[in-house]
Amino acid sequence: MSSRSPRFGVLHQSNITMFFFSLALSFMLLAGGLFGSEARAEYGDIVLNNYSDKNGIRPVIFPHWFHRMRYACKSCHSDIGFPFKAGGSKVNMLNIISGEYCGACHNGQIAWSVENCDLCHSALPNTPTQVHNSVLRAPK
Amino acid sequence: MNKRQITITSLTLFAVALTALMGVGVVNAAGNPNPFNRLFVPPKERDTALKNDKIHDPSVPGLKLLQQPKEAFAPLPGSIGGNYINWVQALNKGLIKPHFDHLDASKEALSMDLVIVMEVKGSMPNVAFPHKEHTVWLECTNCHDSIFKPLKGANPMSMAEIMLGQKCGVCHGSVAFPVTECRRCHTESKKTAKK
Amino acid sequence: MADEPRRIITADASKLGVGQNIGFVEKLIHESAAAKQILKSDNPEARAFQEKAIMHLDEARAAEKQGNAEAVAKALNKAKLAIFMGMRLVGGKVVKDKKQENYNKKRHSLESLLAAHKRIRKENESGQDSRDAEVETHTQKRMQEAQAYYDKGELIKAGDVLNNAYLSLKLSLVKLRDGKTLVRSLHFETREDEYRYELRRNDTHNMLINTVLKKKREDPRLGKLMDIPLKEADKLRTEAEQQAGSENYEAAIKTLEESTKHIIRAIRMAGIFIPG
Incomplete structure (x- = not known):
């Protein structure tokens, strides 16, 4: 334009x-x-707050842009099973630790492991679940 | 000149001067007198530093370990919206090498070169949807048939839906280039299409 | 993917300085959903890991009293790793549920792809190739095979069979379509369909006003100027809806086209040129 x-x-x-x-x-x-x-925040920074605030920990920021440089969309959205919707999966610590969702890679072998809480749980408290900077998406 | 006109004229001059000043600032910093959308913040100068981005908690000690977008994007070809990165070019030039399989780095995408041209009304160029550029990232079943029915004419589409996050808008507008980049999809001029 | 629990390799968290909050780790060990699941389970190994975590937490508390920050961090990290190991041992159901979900999704994917393959093969102008039909039979056989594994509870094997079938089907489908350009021409079955299309086109342009140009429209002077064509557009839209209400779609389409033109005028006034 x-x-x-x-x-x-x-x-x-x-x-x-x-x-x-x-x-x-x-x-x-x-x-x-x-x-x-x-x-x-960067376009595609995704905030996940399905359970975090309720459990007294900072919400999660998933930098989508960082991951898309390293993995094709398909590996997470097809093989690992993340839906195309922020907060759309039922991902929690139990299934991550069990090797599902984020835990498919964040297991200390492919990528750093989950005891580094603050690397994901890094959002300001009460930040709602969202795709940050999502442009042109009309308000709900 | 009456008082009202004088006020308007001086305000206009003031506004123009300010706008020009802002423009000059941008020009100096970017080193190019004719950047696209002169008055927008050029991508290289956007401040998306994690500690200032207003969604990260600056008091989190781990923040300094995370990669900054600016650093990550420095070697990549630019674009005019979204991440201000042309991801397709970045991939084609080999500047990024995303793994197609998270467990097997040697697996490669099986891409399909199929173009779907969709006619639109008015003088807006038609849309050419390239499967090739999409199948290097995605699996067929990411889109078919949950987002698009793989059937001729089954997908009447409007920009309104896309802007609301449906159809193409599932990705374009939140993680892939946004719909403000009209010309990346509306590429087929009506004349060429009629040939 | 290996089924045995993975060894957790960890970065030196004392250097990272992350997650060093005793209260938080305490909550993780005692109150989190997964911790409660360990308590509920009869898994002695998991309970042992939880006890180990509590022990490390006590070490962290002791170190804190002595003001030894580095020791606190180390102990907390050990506590976290221990509780995570315990959680993993009771996570079996979670893994099984997810593997089942994955299988069912993949099966659904394969079914869609198979339907597409059948349709495209029949559409193919360059004649029928018997090998293409064979791929379809092959896929169906593999799906039955996978289902048999699934029913026996061999989820990983079932998934692998589906994955291989998917890949060969995709290969065949790509071969059928590669290098082609298909044109989806604008064709409306009825006038009403065309009217619906025009409605959406009108919505689209309105949406541009309310999103991209929101800031510009808030400006009182430019906003007022833009209001002129926008009001006209609104009026025409209402008129079109009435025409459509009395099934005069022919006229409704023309009126809507006019309405959209007025919105485009307002968008151009705001300095953004878009084709009509």
Whole structure:
């Protein structure tokens, strides 16, 4: 998508200044939004909080972008059985420790093991389950 | 000039000056006077440092062990949305080598080169869906038939659905390039399609 | 995947400085769902691991009193590893459930792929190849074989048979389709279908206004300007819905197309050019 000049033809002459002003303003608003106080985590950072807060531990952040560089989608979403939905699996510590879901790799052999709690449980408390920075997905 | 016009003009000048200043900042930092979307934060300057990203708890000691997105993405080809990475190019150039099987690093994807051209109304170019670029990452059954019915004409699709996270939007808009990159799917101009 | 419990190799957590909270580890050992499962189980080995974890937790407490942070970290890590070993011993049901789930998913996948293979083989213009039909019979046989293993409780073997069958079927399917381009032309069975299509196209453009351009529309001046075509678009949409209500789809389609054009005008006003 590319930015083009606004179509002045549809505007009254006296409105052009105002229009230009508002255009500039909107750019500022836009830039402000990007620099502002909103969360700016990486696209595809997934927060999982099905059970964490309830059990007094920080929610999990799964960096999807990190994993997709190392494994094809299929290995987790087909072989290991994660659905295409944040928080859609019933993953908990018991099945991870038993070698299912994250535990298929995070077992000390393929990747570091689960006693490193804080490497996953690293989100600010009360962060809801979400795909972070998911763009254009209309609010529920 | 009446007072109102003066106010508007001066405000406009002020806004333009500010916008220009911001633009200049971006230009200097990026070293390119004509970056795409001049007033957006260039991907290289986005601050997604884990401790500042507002979802990680900065007090977690383990944070310093995790990889920073900026570091991970430095060698990869850029794009205009999402992770600001062209993942297809990154893969084709061998800059990333994702394992196709988590237990057997030697297994390779069995890709299929099948293109589905979908006509759309209006002057928007038609969509060409390349199976090849998808099957190097995914298994057929990731999409068929839970997301797409493998049947001619069974998948009437709209951008609205995609934006709501259905069909293509299961991935595109949350982990794969977002729908703002229109031209990556709408590639077939109407003239070519008619040939 | 090996069925025997894996040895847990650990990074030196005292250097990592993570998860060093006595209260948290205490909860993990005594109160977590998995810890409760160990207590409920009659598995003496699992209970032994839990006891071992409690012992290490006491060591951690003692070290904390002496102010020895490094010893606290080491003891806590041992406690965690011990409780995890115990949890793994009672996790059998979890593993079995998951293997069953995996099998059933894979079976469903294979069924879908087989249906696709049958359909594509029949569509194939370049003539029928008897080998393609053979692949289908082969797949069905393998599925029966897998089911027999599954019924005997040999889940891993059942899964492997399905995986191999899937791979050969996929190979055959790829061969049938590779290198082709198929065009899905825009064709509507009825005028009503076309109307539904136009409705979704209208929704789509409205959604762009409410998402990508939300910030721009909040700006009072630009917002006001954008409101002009958007109001017109709304009006036309209502009109189209009424026309469709009285089954005048022909007119409803035209009205909706007009409505969408007005939304596109508003989007372009906001500085984003999209084709019509």
